[in-house]
Amino acid sequence: MTGLSAFLILVSLATFVLGQLFLKRGMEASTSGWRSRRFILSFGTGIVSMTVSFFLTVGLLRHFELSYLYPFQGLTVIMITLLAAFSLREKLTVQLTIGSLLISAGVVLVSLS
Numbered sequence: 001m002t003g004l005s006a007f008l009i010l011v012s013l014a015t016f017v018l019g020q021l022f023l024k025r026g027m028e029a030s031t032s033g034w035r036s037r038r039f040i041l042s043f044g045t046g047i048v049s050m051t052v053s054f055f056l057t058v059g060l061l062r063h064f065e066l067s068y069l070y071p072f073q074g075l076t077v078i079m080i081t082l083l084a085a086f087s088l089r090e091k092l093t094v095q096l097t098i099g100s101l102l103i104s105a106g107v108v109l110v111s112l113s
Contacts, residue, residue, distance in 0.1 A: 005063070009072055012056035015049045017079045021087060022046030074107030 026043030029036055060069055081100045085092035 005060075008056060008060060009069070012053050012060060013072060013076055013079065015056065016053040017076055017083060019046045019049035019053055020080055021083055022049060024084070024088060071108050071110075074104040077103050 022042050023046035026039050026041075026046055029038040029042055033039065057069070077100045081092065081096060084090040
């Protein structure tokens with residue numbers, strides 16, 4: 001793997017995670033109306049971010065096997081859990097933390113076989 005490939009994989013993961021966070025924030029803002037500025041900006045940013053992630057992933061699949069790329073998706077569970085706790089002020093429990101780590105470890109173990 002080249003440095004550029006690693007960078008693109010990380011950008012793909014980061015845009016996916018940011019897309020999820022912005023969509024969540026947008027849906028929270030939808031309670032004040034679908035035409036509110038906060039909803040439109042958050043939801044639109046989430047859609048754009050998820051679109052960038054999708055096309056980066058499709059491009060990466062052209063060069064790497066799915067069984068190689070998919071374990072990196074396990075990192076998104078940890079990233080979303082931590083960023084949701086900090087940016088969305090969601091409660092981070094011990095059970096949630098252990099579950100996220102186990103999911104990520106499981107994905108890595110499956111990819112090694």
